[in-house]
Amino acid sequence: MLKTEPVVINFGPQHPSTHGVFRMRVTFDGEVITDLEPVVGYLHRGIEKLAEGRTYTQNIVLTDRLDYVASMTNNFAYVLAVEKLAGIEVPERAEYLRVIMAELMRIASHVIAVGTFLNDLGAFFTPLLYMFREREKILDLFEMVCGQRMTFNYFRIGGVAMDIPEEFIPALRKFLREMPHYIDEYDQLLKENEIVLARTKGIGILPKDLAINSSASGPVLRGSGVKWDLRKNDPYSVYPRFDFEIPVGVVGDAYDRYRVRIEEMRQSVRILEQAIEQLPEGEVRAKVPRVFRPPKGEAYGHVEGPKGELGFYLVSDGSNKPYRFHIRRPSLLNLTALRDMVVGLKLADAIVTLGSIDICLGEVDA
Amino acid sequence: MTQALSGEELVQRIEDVLPQAAPEFTTDGVLVRKEALPEVMCFLKETPGLDFDYLVSITGVDYQDYLEVVYHLVSLQHNHSLVVKTRCDRESPVIPSVVSLWRGADFQEREIYDLLGIKFEGHPDLRRLLLWEGFPGHPLRKDWSPPEEAPTSSEENN
Numbered sequence: 001m002l003k004t005e006p007v008v009i010n011f012g013p014q015h016p017s018t019h020g021v022f023r024m025r026v027t028f029d030g031e032v033i034t035d036l037e038p039v040v041g042y043l044h045r046g047i048e049k050l051a052e053g054r055t056y057t058q059n060i061v062l063t064d065r066l067d068y069v070a071s072m073t074n075n076f077a078y079v080l081a082v083e084k085l086a087g088i089e090v091p092e093r094a095e096y097l098r099v100i101m102a103e104l105m106r107i108a109s110h111v112i113a114v115g116t117f118l119n120d121l122g123a124f125f126t127p128l129l130y131m132f133r134e135r136e137k138i139l140d141l142f143e144m145v146c147g148q149r150m151t152f153n154y155f156r157i158g159g160v161a162m163d164i165p166e167e168f169i170p171a172l173r174k175f176l177r178e179m180p181h182y183i184d185e186y187d188q189l190l191k192e193n194e195i196v197l198a199r200t201k202g203i204g205i206l207p208k209d210l211a212i213n214s215s216a217s218g219p220v221l222r223g224s225g226v227k228w229d230l231r232k233n234d235p236y237s238v239y240p241r242f243d244f245e246i247p248v249g250v251v252g253d254a255y256d257r258y259r260v261r262i263e264e265m266r267q268s269v270r271i272l273e274q275a276i277e278q279l280p281e282g283e284v285r286a287k288v289p290r291v292f293r294p295p296k297g298e299a300y301g302h303v304e305g306p307k308g309e310l311g312f313y314l315v316s317d318g319s320n321k322p323y324r325f326h327i328r329r330p331s332l333l334n335l336t337a338l339r340d341m342v343v344g345l346k347l348a349d350a351i352v353t354l355g356s357i358d359i360c361l362g363e364v365d366a
Numbered sequence: 367m368t369q370a371l372s373g374e375e376l377v378q379r380i381e382d383v384l385p386q387a388a389p390e391f392t393t394d395g396v397l398v399r400k401e402a403l404p405e406v407m408c409f410l411k412e413t414p415g416l417d418f419d420y421l422v423s424i425t426g427v428d429y430q431d432y433l434e435v436v437y438h439l440v441s442l443q444h445n446h447s448l449v450v451k452t453r454c455d456r457e458s459p460v461i462p463s464v465v466s467l468w469r470g471a472d473f474q475e476r477e478i479y480d481l482l483g484i485k486f487e488g489h490p491d492l493r494r495l496l497l498w499e500g501f502p503g504h505p506l507r508k509d510w511s512p513p514e515e516a517p518t519s520s521e522e523n524n
Contacts, residue, residue, distance in 0.1 A: 040495065040496065041494075041495060041496035041497060041498070044496040044497065046505060048481070048506060049481075049505050049506060210469070212419055212420055212442060213419070213468055213469045213470065214468075214469040214470045214472075215420065215421050215422070215468065215469075215470025215471075216470075226442065228442055233367075233368060233445055234367060234368035234445075235367060297393065298393075298394070300423070300438060300449075302422075309422065311422065311423055311438075313423065313425050313436065313438075315427055323427075324425070324427045324428075324506075326423070326425040328422065328423040328438075332473055333470055333473065333474070335473070336469055336470055336472055336473055337469065365496060366496075
């Protein structure tokens with residue numbers, strides 16, 4: 001057999017399939033990948049350091065800029081950690097509004113994940129634009145409640161910034177009536193398309209043990225067959241009041257992760273339907289002093305974000321600024337096992353695998 | 367609901383098996399000596415009934431007199447959690463790595479090395495994660511100050 005020299009290719013940082021500024025140093029033997037090293041940091045803004053110089057309320061704005069396609073859930077995790085630190089009770093209506101926003105955000109993030117994933121498979125932009133059609137409706141809903149289409153800054157310590165306008169609930173009901181039909185449409189693209197199946201089945205397998213050992217979370221962990229969802233396993237807010245299922249995969253390949261996301265969208269629709277039925281009247285914000293100084297101490301607050309477990313570890317020294325502000329970022333930790341998932345595959349499969357992990361570089365680099 | 371295990375009870379259990387760890391109870395976890403960290407972590411991971419199989423997060427904090435590293439552990443099997451802490455001094459910050467137990471520690475230890483300058487002994491590939499090689503200092507240390515600002519391009523042109 002002809003012996004070939006190993007070739008190193010720098011994939012990225014500027015490449016459409018990396019979904020941002022992410023670099024993979026890939027070593028090939030012929031066409032087969034023998035090694036891969038993720039190189040991150042191109043979008044590092046030092047958010048953890050910046051946060052030490054701002055007040056607790058000002059920092060909500062910074063969390064918007066982490067995973068910028070799922071800003072609501074970033075806000076959510078951060079305010080939960082602050083409320084745990086200071087022992088603040090949130091009014092019930094605000095809890096429901098938070099869950100509504102978080103679940104809408106999950107759908108919006110998953111349609112991007114699935115859409116760009118099909119893009120990586122070569123279905124260039126047609127499926128993505130179908131999915132952006134629904135994301136657009138979600139962004140319209142968000143614009144109604146807070147005036148923003150991205151970086152919402154809607155959550156506040158002790159509640160949310162403002163109550164929803166009158167037209168919000170009818171618009172949300174309309175969206176929920178239509179959405180299951182659209183999810184079926186996406187599903188059809190997958191289930192009945194031979195090319196998609198051939199490209200994703202058995203590609204980028206993450207075994208169950210490795211998924212747990214490498215701190216994977218979210219659809220990546222559940223795709224490998226681990227039934228672990230913080231909304232059920234460590235419930236926060238009002239999640240125990242809703243009836244929903246946790247979809248899991250079987251073998252942990254790109255196909256399973258994709259399926260988990262599709263099913264999660266259906267479950268989010270279920271949660272949303274129950275949430276608007278149960279939505280109580282009342283205040284949307286607890287009384288929190290304008291100059292907010294939590295007591296000395298530390299707290300770790302986490303939520304099940306669209307990409308996995310997003311956690312904030314805060315240390316307070318009693319002043320109005322956090323002494324330490326650490327973010328447990330699912331997008332970064334989900335990359336830990338990337339090398340193991342792609343060794344032995346070809347370059348095109350590495351792109352599929354990366355797409356199926358669904359990273360957001362704003363979060364990876366923080 | 368994830369059950370936070372009682373730190374006091376675990377301090378006793380670790381004391382019985384690994385007295386050299388000198389475990390202490392802190393507000394929400396167990397503080398151990400860094401020399402015994404690998405044994406303690408191995409004990410927590412492998413002991414039936416504890417089975418801490420999932421490393422949620424590792425964080426470093428600069429308390430100015432010392433540096434502290436905080437480990438959040440969870441057992442997916444039993445759904446309980448524990449916070450473990452260890453400390454090192456600021457001048458020669460070395461702490462044993464836990465990558466051999468949990469692969470999830472890989473990037474997080476590199477990040478702490480990058481931003482706080484703690485060296486993790488036994489880490490297979492300890493390099494800066496987010497900043498570039500040659501970056502001056504470790505920004506999350508409380509005494510770090512940004513380098514003199516480089517001239518902007520518009521100033522250069524003038």
